[in-house]
Amino acid sequence: MRAMKDQPSRYPPGRVRDAIFHVMSLSSRPLSxxxxxxxxxRVIGPTPSSSVRSYLRLNTPEFFVREARGFYAVQGRSGRGVQADFLKGREWRDPVHFTKATLFHSDCFDWIEQQRNNSFHAVVTDPPYGLHEYTPEQQTKLRSGRGGVWRIPPSFDGHVRSPLPRFTTLTPEQLDYVRRFFFVWARLLLPKLVPGAHAVVASNPLLSYLVSGALADAGLERRGEIIxxxxxxxxxxxxxxxxxxxxxxxVMPRSMWEPWLVYRKPLEGRVQDNLRKWGTxxxxxxxxxxxxxxVIASSPTRATxxxxxxxxSLKPQAFLRQIxxxxxxxxxxxxxxxxxxxxxxxxxxxxxxxxxVGVEKDEFFFDMACKAIPRLVNFAPNGES
Ligand SMILES: C[S@@+](CC[C@H](N)C(=O)[O-])C[C@H]1O[C@@H](n2cnc3c(N)ncnc32)[C@H](O)[C@@H]1O
Incomplete structure (x- = not known):
């Protein structure tokens, strides 16, 4: 039980309401x-249960709606919102096991929350930076060649390029959403990491400042960036x-690098103590x-x-294996x-x-990964990195 029954909140009332709004607007489904x-x-620390409940039931019907007995969603979420599409009829598939890897079909916010504390020794991930590029709506546009937020880079050398999401089109609200997304994500993740665990998070020069600030605010230590x-x-x-x-x-510099943010869960004791106890x-x-x-020189992911x-957004094995x-x-x-x-x-x-262990919420990509993982394991990058 996280919320505290009798202890008064240390935070002004608006903070509790905002925290409820943040966690609910990021969820793929109504929450209990x-x-x-x-x-x-996880987001703001000990909060009286009564204050959370009164916000949900009484104070702010313009924000929150009761979807079923004891389950609430943000008002208006069924029709819009970044992750709203996932609310309907979602059936998660059974996890798939490989030699030493396991892939789950799930929303990672829900999944992370269900894991035991101190379960993971590192995170290496390439999140949806602009967030709405991976909604079913934008994926349908991409898969049918209609673009949407995805653009085809110009061909200057006769080669057809792969589509890239446009990050310059994000509105101030979407940028704020990116920040909240990563803040809540890191808060949920922190207790599941062992002390000293590194999180290496792919980003891009336009949005890395937001993601980086959110991870630091959530309590991870910044340890640099891998270029x-x-x-x-x-x-x-x-x-x-x-x-x-x-x-x-x-119009803007041609980008020739990609930042991978490096964060660490605070250590327990000195580095050597932490290495001995947790291996991290x-x-x-x-x-x-x-x-x-x-700095790691890396070719773009090749057609083969x-x-x-x-x-x-496939990242190349030659680079990833080094990280x-x-x-x-x-x-x-x-x-x-x-x-x-x-x-x-x-x-x-x-x-x-x-x-x-991996988590992927899009069924199409989950199926793709099930087939791709054994093939990528056997892929020999040909000396390139
Ligand atoms: C940038 S891509 C990662 C691509 C990966 N680096 C690769 O090489 O294949 C981000 C992925 O996160 C998935 N995703 C987005 N939101 C998610 C969530 N809440 N939980 C789990 N997966 C999510 C998207 O469907 C997408 O496949």
């Missing part, structure tokens, strides 16, 4: 009062519909004479690899990827011989 209390506890040196095909273009007039202008706290060195570094796992190998400094523990996509993190963990 107990689930709401638990998540509010994946790669041509992402974002930016560099001349002004739309005025190419000739402004032939010498790039540092990175595995590539070799005894070389420290783990924060994409054909094995045709996910629009995955490094995040378990003593080669012991479990790596979590809560936004598993086509399962590239799990495949990388299998390839280096580590245990891993």
């Amino acid at each position: 009062v107990k689930e709401i209390e638990d998540r509010v506890y 994946r040196l790669t041509m992402t095909m974002r930016g560099g273009d001349r002004p739309k519909a005025a190419h000739e007039e402004f032939a010498d202008v790039s 706290g540092g990175f595995r060195r590539p070799s005894s004479d070389k420290p783990f570094g924060d 690899e994409r054909n094995l796992a045709p996910h629009p 995955v190998r490094a995040v378990l400094p003593l080669e012991k523990g479990v790596i979590l990827d809560p936004f598993a996509g086509a399962g590239s993190t799990l495949a990388a963990a299998e390839a280096v011989g580590y245990e891993s």
